[in-house]
Amino acid sequence: MKEKIYTIPVTEAFAVECECPMCVLEKKLEDECIDYILGPSLMEPEGRIETNEKGFCKKHFEKLYNRQQNRLGLGLILETHLTQQNYNIGKVYENKKDAVKKDSEMSIMKNLSSKVSMKKTETDKMVDSILEVLKELEGKCTVCGKLEHTMERYIDVILYLWFKESDFKELFNSKKGFCLKHLKDLLEGTKKFLGTKETAIFVTNLMEIQMENLERIREEVSWFTKKYDYRNNDAPWGNSKDAVPRSIQKIVGFCDFS
Secondary structure: OOOOOOOHHHHHHHOOOOOOHHHHHHHHHHHHHHHHHOOHHHHOHHHHHHHHHHOOOHHHHHHHHHOOOOHHHHHHHHHHHHHHHHHHHHHHHHHHHHHHHHHHOOOHHHHHHHHHHOOOOHHHHHHHHHHHHHHHHHOOOHHHHHHHHHHHHHHHHHHHHHHHOHHHHHHHHOOOOOOHHHHHHHHHHHHHHOOHHHHHHHHHHHHHHHHHHHHHHHHHHHHHHHOOOHHHOOOOOOOOOOHHHHHHHHHHOOOOOO
């Protein structure tokens, strides 16, 4: 198989013995992204603009902090991100607070009548506007955005290699399937990157591998539970000793178990 710079991360991930090679690929990409944000990105205006606007989801804030790599850098990111979000939320509040004050001074009778009429009060409008800002922020994450974009490109590479490189196709077909998250991503990728005939061929192949391995891991978990029966004390564990964490990862993707 002829290696190119954009195929190397994919082939390296698929060479790893695991429950989902795409989890290996995504984890490596995520680690690189965290390192970049705590390093070179701090000095790049475009990077700071992005982190100011988007911030990070709970999971990636935890990873950034737990890395303990550049606490000053993380502090600087937090400072400017908070400055941006304080401005966004404060702008909505400042524009509406005088009108909201009038709502708070309404008589009880007027208050009741406004609720009956179902007409939006200025307070309702302000709450809705602040909620809109918060929900928009909640749906953003600098790391998640980069992962989603790059993983989509990798799926394109995977599908290309599967059809064009027999060595990669053999490697792909020798794997233990994928976690359900990345199974979904691969299926969605066929709709973006393949025609009808190619989709039918690839999906049939993929699902045969996936169903075989979903049943395999179900059986491994089943044997794990049966090993707690005293009658099976002397029976070998087989591949079931770590079946619980592997089965969780098979369902939801990579987990950082402590």
